[in-house]
Amino acid sequence: MPTAVLAFDFDPLLHLGDGAVRWETVALAVAIFAGVSLAGVAARSARLRVDDLLFVILGIVPGAVVGGRIGYALLHPAYFQAEPSRLLDPGVGSLELTLAVVGGTLTGSLVAYLLDGRPGPWLRIAALPMLLVLAAGKLAAVVGGTGQGLPTTGEPATGYLGPGPWGSLGPSIPSIPAQALEAGATLGVLVIVLILSVAPAFRRPDARLFLIALAGWAVARTIVAATWRDPVVIGPLRAEQVIGILVAIASGLLAVVTIVVRRGAAPDDRIAMDESASSFEGLERP
Secondary structure (H helix, E strand, O other): OOOOOEEEOOOOEEEEOOEEEEHHHHHHHHHHHHHHHHHHHHHHHOOOOHHHHHHHHHHHHHHHHHHHHHHHHHHOHHHHHHOHHHHHOOOOOOOOHHHHHHHHHHHHHHHHHHHHOOHHHHHHHHHHHHHHHHHHHHHHHHHOOOOOOOEOOOOOOEEEOOOOOOOOOOOOOOEOOHHHHHHHHHHHHHHHHHHHHOOHHHOOOOOHHHHHHHHHHHHHHHHHHHHOOOOEEEOOEEHHHHHHHHHHHHHHHHHHHHHHHHHOOOHHHHHHHHHHHHHHHHHHOO
């Protein structure tokens, strides 16, 4: 065992009377609450209807579920090819995160468009809350011993002792703390996006800031996924890395298209967009 291994030895269950709930679940609920609260503050600052935020959040759910199941099938194709009906069984398997985020973005944007015809402002205010929830969610997974990376004799390394139940196979084996690394990388992306959010080019009420945030997170997740226990599928890449690369490329291209389309707008349209952006920016100043 590496001398620098960080060993966790605690009860991962919060006991409430005769029942129990995982600390990981509690931490994830706190993360989601923090993200929703931040989104509410941002929506109010952007003069968006805060009560519409609930509809947008509800709109995210079906896309996240469908995208997550598709992503999970891509990670385990042989299992679902043997019996495709398993894909529709919520009791079988789980959700893949990257395509869950993409799917939730699509359906949430659709709801925002149906509400006021302007998904751009909603996407902009969602950039930081999305990264906050993703980073905090990964830290929550650390509490539950979920998603340990490859076994390692070096450092950093973590292991989980005691009966658990823990979320990884062989939890006591010193392994790369993949979830913690992804949380740290996501926080790094959050800081970069926070800095970009005050730059004039990214203060427009459109999707560019969100797309940059999504692309940055996908790149960070792709890098960390190299430490996962999943098998490689294409060259040195795991299936999750392939998905992450495609999402990063698509998000980056869409961000460029968003910027180019605005620059190429007709003069009258550009003036209207500038006036709207000026009003939006003024609300963000302390």
